[in-house]
Amino acid sequence: MSDLLIVEGLSVRFSGLTALEDVSFRLNRGEVRAVIGPNGAGKSTLFNAISGYVTPTSGTVHLNGEPLTVLTPHAIAERGIRRTFQNGGLFPALTVLENVLTGLHAQTEGTFFDILFGRRKALDSEAANIARARDLLKLMSMEHMADTPAGDLSGGQQRIVEIVRTVASDPPVLLLDEPAVGLSPVARDQMMDIIRRLAGEKGVGILLIEHAVELVMAVADKILVMAAGKRIAQGTPDEIRQDRAVLEAYLGHA
Numbered sequence: 330m331s332d333l334l335i336v337e338g339l340s341v342r343f344s345g346l347t348a349l350e351d352v353s354f355r356l357n358r359g360e361v362r363a364v365i366g367p368n369g370a371g372k373s374t375l376f377n378a379i380s381g382y383v384t385p386t387s388g389t390v391h392l393n394g395e396p397l398t399v400l401t402p403h404a405i406a407e408r409g410i411r412r413t414f415q416n417g418g419l420f421p422a423l424t425v426l427e428n429v430l431t432g433l434h435a436q437t438e439g440t441f442f443d444i445l446f447g448r449r450k451a452l453d454s455e456a457a458n459i460a461r462a463r464d465l466l467k468l469m470s471m472e473h474m475a476d477t478p479a480g481d482l483s484g485g486q487q488r489i490v491e492i493v494r495t496v497a498s499d500p501p502v503l504l505l506d507e508p509a510v511g512l513s514p515v516a517r518d519q520m521m522d523i524i525r526r527l528a529g530e531k532g533v534g535i536l537l538i539e540h541a542v543e544l545v546m547a548v549a550d551k552i553l554v555m556a557a558g559k560r561i562a563q564g565t566p567d568e569i570r571q572d573r574a575v576l577e578a579y580l581g582h583a
């Protein structure tokens with residue numbers, strides 16, 4: 330099977346400072362790959378370079394064989410690399426279902442006016458969108474919240490809805506930036522479960538920045554460990570646990 334996302338020799342320099350240096354890895358369909366490392370390791374810069382928010386100094390990113398490094402963030406998102414931000418911003422007055430629908434409307438054929446004037450094709454695609462949004466909420470165990478205004482949800486629930494909205498249009502790749510930060514232990518477990526289900530049941534390739542190492546160990550298939558812009562290790566959770574370079578550089582002891 331060919332790789333979904335291939336990152337090769339990616340480097341980013343900011344006026345003298347090398348934030349990312351020669352980072353390479355591959356991500357398959359249905360794989361969860363975590364990126365860990367101490368503050369300033371270059372994790373956010375890696376996400377920004379993949380999604381087009383910073384221009385790499387050198388190196389390439391390919392999605393399904395297509396080069397992305399020359400594209401704008403919007404074009405990269407359109408090709409299917411979606412990301413969540415730490416404050417993604419749902420529409421608080423809209424219901425959970427309506428918020429998820431906003432993630433689908435960009436790609437459906439009917440315009441708002443088509444729906445308003447009852448045009449057949451638009452109504453059909455709107456009905457299909459609603460069914461799809463409900464299915465996704467069900468998959469994420471959030472269907473009972475479908476008609477609740479997003480503003481009434483807890484922080485953890487809002488973050489889950491944001492992820493559902495982001496994956497509603499079926500992107501092949503999802504970049505998650507610290508999805509579990511600030512969540513209660515129960516909500517963290519739910520979040521990890523959702524990440525596994527998105528990968529396992531929907532085949533999404535997921536890149537995950539997360540500081541909570543125990544969560545990363547539980548959820549990731551592969552872990553990329555960075556320090557000072559470089560990849561210092563890569564492997565399964567078991568391999569990473571025993572890696573001396575990781576223990577020394579990241580955990581501060583050997």
Ligand SMILES: Nc1ncnc2c1ncn2[C@@H]1O[C@H](COP(=O)(O)OP(=O)(O)OP(=O)(O)O)[C@@H](O)[C@H]1O
Pocket residue numbers: 343346347348366367368369370371372373374375
């Ligand atoms: N736009 C920028 N201009 C200049 N320097 C930057 C910029 N963005 C990041 N850096 C620097 O690049 C380095 C890597 O930062 P980055 O934010 O990617 O690390 P990180 O691993 O995401 O850290 P954290 O865990 O603290 O978010 C840091 O030294 C940071 O100060």
